[in-house]
Amino acid sequence: MLKISEFAKLAHTTRRTLLFYDEKGIFSPSIIEDNGYRYYDADQIYQFEIISGLRQLGLSLQEIQQLLNSSPHEYDSYMKIYQTKIQDEIKRLKLLNELLTLKSTTAEHDTDLSTEEVTEIYCDKQEYWCTDLKVDCTPDEIARIYTQFMDNLGEFIHQIPSQSGFITHLSLSHYTKYMTSEFRFIKETVPFEPHNVVTKIEKPAGRYIAIKVHTSEKGIMDGLEKLTNFSKEHQLLTHNYLRQLNAQNTLISNGSSRDQILMYQIKEK
Structure with missing residues (x-):
């Protein structure tokens, strides 16, 4: 003993x-x-x-x-169930580890664009998840649309710092109608499946004119005016879609970061 x-x-x-x-x-x-x-x-x-x-x-x-x-049979049955729980937890922890790696290695989307200065840039093709078209929404409605969009993507994808913003159906010649134009929320796709089925759209590769602006009605309208003047000065034709990309990962208001990059794709002759 x-x-x-x-x-x-x-x-x-x-x-x-x-x-x-x-x-x-x-x-x-x-x-x-x-x-x-x-x-x-x-x-x-x-x-x-x-x-x-x-x-x-x-x-x-x-x-x-x-x-x-318990009996041997009950013991074995419970351990099989518990093994499944452990496997699910391992998957969750692996995803969490990948998320933390992405957060630590992904920089802000604040490019070298100068604030308030139009620049011509080349962009590779990118794919985005998007919402349905919306128009003339209040801040409360925008918040609900954004929340539903993130719920459909799932909490894990929501936390991944991929590029996000808006795409607005708006020609440069009618930029003054910005506030009443149809728009979609967009978020760059990543190699994970969303929680629910979500529509995808593509940003084509090509030349773009772009400007970084402060995210406010005045900042955006001033930026659109400068893009319009630049396209006229350089005799550029653009496609009728405004892409507003958040320049920082942290969103502050209406699904937007402190600054945004306004972009129009140039029509090639």
């Missing part, structure tokens, strides 16, 4: 843990003498290893107690 201190040393545990397990009815000494001395049978080490292993798997004391009192 082993004293409690001897058994604790053999089982690589503590006296306190053994007392606690006894109090909870999980694991008790073979003998408790009238003077309170506790003695364990050497063979009890095997049962303690089972309990210790189940604890390391994350099972609660209540679950362990139920398992110890």
